[in-house]
Amino acid sequence: MFRNFFNDITLDSDLQSKHIELCAHEEKVIFETYMCCEYYLSHIPDANYNKYQVKSWFSSSRKAEVEKVNSAMTDLMVSYDAVLPISAYHDNIFACYPILLKNFDPTDEEMINDFLITAIPFAKSPYDYLLLLMINDTGEVIPNAIKFPKKAFQYLYNAINLGLEEKNGSFSFAISCRGDSRTSKMFRWRVHTSRKTTNKYRA
Secondary structure, three states, X not given: OHHHHHOOOOOOHHHHHHHHHHHHHHHHHHHHHHHHHHHHHHOOOOOOOOHHHHHHHHHHHHHHHHHHHHHHOOHHHHHHOEEOOOXXXXXXXXXEEEEEEOOOOOOOHHHHHHHHHHXXXXXXXXXXXXXXXXXOOOOEEOXXXXXXXXXXXXXXXXXXXXOOOOOOOOOOEEEEOOOOHHHHOOOOOEEEOOOOOXXXXXX
């Protein structure tokens, strides 16, 4: 992307505005092309094709994907007071499924193991990563999240249900997670911005 090449270059205000506009247009065109490709792969060629129905179909399709995974992950709501997403998102080419846990201690090894077992249904999801966000007692999102690759849950599924074990490396790694408006759109939570604190996500 153009942004990746020019972000670190100091530009005057005119060039910078043109750069920002070009990047926005590039992302818009790429996303529209991606939607069209997905639509083409999912439909039989039709002489009555209407390009204006692509976006609506794409939105409905992605919503159905999230709802299907959510229905398989409801046990997390009982065990960890989880907030399941209303949408997923892409990190470059990888599809990520985010969840918020209100009752979770990442330093508790037993709780981590129980979480992994409870979240085994994620192994059959269409997403590449499960992004685990946590909140503190005041409803603020903790600045760091845990990113689990789908292969971790596939490994557990094979080991527990099929008796198949294989050599496997690390299952997860911590990442930085900002509390911003894009993150809030993935949940039915309101964002409260403060100059002194991080953004808050309240039910």
